[in-house]
Amino acid sequence: MLTCKDFLHELSDFLDEDMDRELRAKLETHIAECPNCWVIADTTKRTIQIYKGMDPQPVPPDVEKRLMDALERKIAARH
Amino acid sequence: MAVTSQAGIDEGVLLAQARDGDTRAFAELVRRYEGKIFRLAQHITQNREDAEDVLQETFMKAYEHLDQFKGDSKFYTWIVRIAVNQALMKLRRRKTDKSVSLDEQIDTGEDTVVREIAAWGEDPEQHFSREELGKILDTAIQSLEPPYRSVFVLRDIEDMSTEETAEALGLSIPAVKSRLLRARLQLREKLTRFFKRKGDDAFAYM
Numbered sequence: 001m002l003t004c005k006d007f008l009h010e011l012s013d014f015l016d017e018d019m020d021r022e023l024r025a026k027l028e029t030h031i032a033e034c035p036n037c038w039v040i041a042d043t044t045k046r047t048i049q050i051y052k053g054m055d056p057q058p059v060p061p062d063v064e065k066r067l068m069d070a071l072e073r074k075i076a077a078r079h
Numbered sequence: 080m081a082v083t084s085q086a087g088i089d090e091g092v093l094l095a096q097a098r099d100g101d102t103r104a105f106a107e108l109v110r111r112y113e114g115k116i117f118r119l120a121q122h123i124t125q126n127r128e129d130a131e132d133v134l135q136e137t138f139m140k141a142y143e144h145l146d147q148f149k150g151d152s153k154f155y156t157w158i159v160r161i162a163v164n165q166a167l168m169k170l171r172r173r174k175t176d177k178s179v180s181l182d183e184q185i186d187t188g189e190d191t192v193v194r195e196i197a198a199w200g201e202d203p204e205q206h207f208s209r210e211e212l213g214k215i216l217d218t219a220i221q222s223l224e225p226p227y228r229s230v231f232v233l234r235d236i237e238d239m240s241t242e243e244t245a246e247a248l249g250l251s252i253p254a255v256k257s258r259l260l261r262a263r264l265q266l267r268e269k270l271t272r273f274f275k276r277k278g279d280d281a282f283a284y285m
Contacts, residue, residue, distance in 0.1 A: 012260040047267040059117045
């Protein structure tokens with residue numbers, strides 16, 4: 001019988017769908033019966049989704065210019 | 080550097096050209112990855128100025144050591160490794176942060192503590208403005224210790240695989256997995272304080 005602690009231990013692989021079918025079925029049975037673990041799985045999944053959904057910020061033009069200038073100086077110094 | 084029209088060129092070709100001294104090819108590689116490296120650096124250092132330094136240092140070092148890149152890993156994984164090392168060095172120099180080594184012994188074992196269990200409302204992030212949400216997410220990441228923060232940023236923000244993350248950080252796969260679990264649980268806990276459904280109170284558990 002799977003405990004909450006066992007479930008928690010496997011949570012990341014469960015959310016990443018990185019496990020065999022047999023273990024997955026056991027974990028699914030556990031969350032169907034354990035509201036606390038269901039909440040943890042659900043909110044952890046949404047935590048990951050929120051972070052994944054963050055817009056990548058483009059590098060601000062002034063930062064990019066300083067980067068390119070620095071590289072240019074470096075390249076010039078080598079030749 | 081001059082504007083180039085190399086956007087469609089294969090990475091392997093660009094690398095070969097850059098190794099032969101083609102600076103436009105290297106500039107194109109920079110353009111492909113600067114956004115990701117800058118974001119990663121901001122997340123790990125939590126400081127805009129440091130992140131800008133990390134961005135520059137990463138590509139300077141990459142250029143300098145390009146002949147050492149053998150192509151047995153992805154170019155991106157290779158520069159991420161440089162960037163993470165530079166970012167951790169910044170944290171170490173700041174000294175306010177005492178736990179910035181990726182190698183130090185950290186407790187990853189039994190205490191994946193879950194203190195707060197409360198269901199979230201539907202689309203709870205909609206209740207916050209973009210700026211507020213950004214601040215909540217940043218503050219939560221900032222509260223993670225750097226070894227956990229680095230793993231989370233690479234795996235869940237940069238979307239690298241467990242294997243790539245292990246390679247970029249010089250960690251074993253089990254170490255990546257246990258740190259990731261702990262980071263995710265800690266962030267979940269922090270976000271729950273903002274996102275829990277009204278009327279749901281936290282209760283002790285486990």
